[in-house]
């Protein structure tokens with residue numbers, strides 16, 4: 413059985429519309445979820461700005477959305493983790509469980525991986541910005557009935573930050589620089605603080621995100637476009653930060669993060685950008701380790717658990733909640749870097 417449900421559809425660059433799509437009843441091992449909240453991610457914004465890949469463009473529109481919270485409305489046979497009425501956060505990552513990487517405990521790199529709202533490896537996966545969706549039982553992670561959907565919808569972005577912190581190695585007791593204070597950088601401040609960073613310094617090109625960084629736990633902030641004295645101070649002794657998390661994805665900010673990192677330190681790159689140059693000479697001369705951090709693995713369930721326990725306060729991050737039928741305005745607001753705000757869509 414199938415029915416129609418409203419969804420946000422991206423047809424091409426700057427071409428976003430609300431339309432109707434088919435939604436299927438849950439099959440064996442599957443769960444149907446009534447979506448209540450969806451956070452707009454950096455990847456959603458890139459899709460909106462750049463449109464679909466050439467292969468996909470001719471075939472179908474893509475539903476964005478990977479930061480999804482909702483309520484279970486139906487379950488297929490064999491499902492016992494959740495019941496109708498349960499509140500869940502939906503893990504946007506689906507893996508096969510049997511490929512080389514899954515069996516080695518690296519399911520993030522599953523050869524058959526699918527991620528909501530993306531067309532990785534030319535395999536389009538419809539996302540969660542729709543009134544109802546069907547996913548596997550393992551993707552529907554119970555949040556407990558006391559966790560509001562606006563909080564639960566942060567699970568994927570917090571999981572990404574937890575994964576990056578894990579990729580940083582030992583963070584407890586370290587001085588950390590966060591490059592870029594968009595939603596990803598701000599989430600990383602929360603995760604770094606939770607993991608025991610000794611000192612967190614956050615940098616951005618504009619001032620408003622820096623105020624938010626202070627509210628979320630940064631010890632100090634630097635406007636890297638104007639505060640030259642603070643910049644020089646962080647560059648002294650060949651760099652004063654033990655670890656840097658680069659979330660801005662620009663060549664200028666990447667070079668700056670490298671200059672702030674001490675010899676033998678580590679930079680965790682979280683912002684995929686084909687246009688970003690990495691100053692290899694400086695990296696080699698300072699023997700800095702550069703590691704990538706992409707999405708998350710089992711950190712999703714960890715993130716749900718921490719959010720449900722209120723171990724971190726994500727409330728200051730939520731800048732606006734807007735009806736999904738106003739998706740275009742919501743995407744425009746979320747894409748305003750000077751606002752650095754997380755915008756959620758309301759699907760009720």
Ligand SMILES: [Zn+2]
Pocket residue numbers: 507508509510511512513514515519521522523524525
């Ligand atoms: Zn796999």
